[in-house]
Structures are given as C-alpha cells and as structure tokens.
Amino acid sequence: MFHHHTLPLMRSVQLVLITAAVMAAVAIAGADKATMDRGAKVYKGYCSTCHQANGQGLSTIYPPLAKSDWLKNTPKEKVIEAVVYGLKGPITVNGKKYNGVMNPLPSNYKDEDIAAVITYVYNSWGNPGTVVTVADVQKVKAARGKKK
Ligand code: HEC
Numbered sequence: 001m002f003h004h005h006t007l008p009l010m011r012s013v014q015l016v017l018i019t020a021a022v023m024a025a026v027a028i029a030g031a032d033k034a035t036m037d038r039g040a041k042v043y044k045g046y047c048s049t050c051h052q053a054n055g056q057g058l059s060t061i062y063p064p065l066a067k068s069d070w071l072k073n074t075p076k077e078k079v080i081e082a083v084v085y086g087l088k089g090p091i092t093v094n095g096k097k098y099n100g101v102m103n104p105l106p107s108n109y110k111d112e113d114i115a116a117v118i119t120y121v122y123n124s125w126g127n128p129g130t131v132v133t134v135a136d137v138q139k140v141k142a143a144r145g146k147k148k
Pocket of ligand 1: 043046047048049050051061062063064065068070071079082083087088089090091093098099100101102103105117118121
C-alpha cells in the first residue's frame with residue numbers, strides 16, 4: 001500500500017505523535033519540578049509562618065492546607081483570589097470553624113510566585129493536584145480590576 005521510501009517518514013511521524021502524547025500526559029499529570037521548587041520556596045518563606053511547615057495549620061487561628069476540604073471544594077479562581085487579595089470572615093475547614101483574617105499577599109511576589117505557591121499547595125499533603133498557571137493568576141487579577 002505504501003512505497004518503501006515513505007516508510008521511514010511514517011515512522012518519524014509516528015514517533016513525533018507518540019512524543020507529543022507523552023508530553024501532554026505529563027503536563028496533565030501535575031506540576032513540573034521547577035514550579036514545585038519555586039512554590040516550596042515561597043511557601044517556606046511566607047505561608048508556613050501561619051499554615052506551618054506541612055500545611056497542618058495552627059490551633060483555632062490558622063486553618064490547615066493539608067487535605068483541606070475548603071481547598072478541594074473551592075474553584076481555583078477563588079483560591080487565587082484568597083491568596084492574592086486576602087480572606088476574612090467565617091470559614092469551615094475540615095469540620096473546624098475559623099473566623100480570622102488573611103492579609104493580601106505582599107506585592108513584591110510576582111505572578112509566577114503566586115502560580116507556583118498555589119500549585120505547590122495543591123500538589124502537597126494529600127491535596128487534589130490542581131495546576132495553577134500564570135495565565136490563571138492574570139485572569140483573576142484582570143477580572144478583579146474590572147470590578148473596581
Ligand atoms: C499571617 C498569617 C497567614 C499567612 C502568611 C498566610 N495565611 Fe492563609 N490563611 C490565614 C488565615 C487566618 C486564614 C483564615 C481566614 C478566615 O478565617 O477567613 C487563611 C486561609 C487560607 C486558605 C483557605 C482555608 C484553608 O485552610 O484551606 C488558604 C487556601 C490559604 N490561607 C492559603 C495560603 C497561602 C498559599 C499562603 C502563602 C502564599 C498563605 N495562606 C499565607 C493566615 C495566613
């Protein structure tokens with residue numbers, strides 16, 4: 001059905017398709033290492049003061065991020081908003097009530113830091129493994145800008 005000289009071409013097309021499929025699967029499977037490393041740095045340098053080293057939270061003041069059902073049941077746009085613009089008022093996390101204030105993230109943190117730290121939290125401590133991109137962060141900021 002094919003001429004002999006077209007076979008090598010078919011093979012390389014096949015190889016390219018397989019490579020693309022594998023890369024797509026890896027991208028879907030989770031966060032890349034560079035993002036996780038960057039996120040871990042931001043987490044240790046900032047978030048861990050309150051939420052603690054392994055996201056376990058602290059007493060009735062700082063809610064846990066580890067296996068947080070709030071994190072699991074909240075759309076990622078709202079999670080981004082909470083981290084960037086702060087969160088206050090009553091919330092329930094894993095059956096415990098909190099009514100505190102999380103301040104907005106200091107503005108020296110770049111969109112890359114925000115995407116990385118939320119991705120890091122989502123991919124640590126039994127959380128659902130969602131990936132947050134810089135584009136996701138910028139979309140939330142743009143939407144928020146329009147509301148004002
Ligand atoms: C100065 C303390 C403080 C820091 C720093 C802080 N948070 Fe929070 N965070 C809080 C408090 C307090 C609440 C609960 C707010 C409320 O009661 O409405 C909260 C709530 C949350 C929630 C929702 C509830 C939950 O446990 O799932 C998430 C998600 C969250 N923080 C993520 C982060 C991330 C990511 C960072 C770092 C970029 C961070 N926080 C830094 C104090 C802090």
